[in-house]
Amino acid sequence: MPTYEHICGNCQHEWEDIYSWKDPIPNECPECHKKGKVKRLISLPAQGVVELTGHDLQAKIKSDAQKMKSDMHKSENMYANMLGEEKYQGIQTKMDTAKRERPKIKKSRKKS
């Protein structure tokens, strides 16, 4: 039987319960015994418990993207420090050249 996680909208108490999917969500909070305030949380493996809807989900995606961007920027700076600014500039130029050359290669392959 699956394990379901619940949160009480009244006292924020969280608990796990095991029951069949056919059974209804518990109505009463075991902590404060308030009825009709119990919500079932969606359990995602590896990510823990999330309860995201609409605006929250969009905000999370946005913050994740921003975090990824700043992480990438950080590691790029670290890489530059390790190599030394001059060498790094050289690599950047090489990368830029490679990017510019790629479409040319594609075109010549199409012809032949």
Ligand SMILES: [Zn+2]
């Ligand atoms: Zn409660």
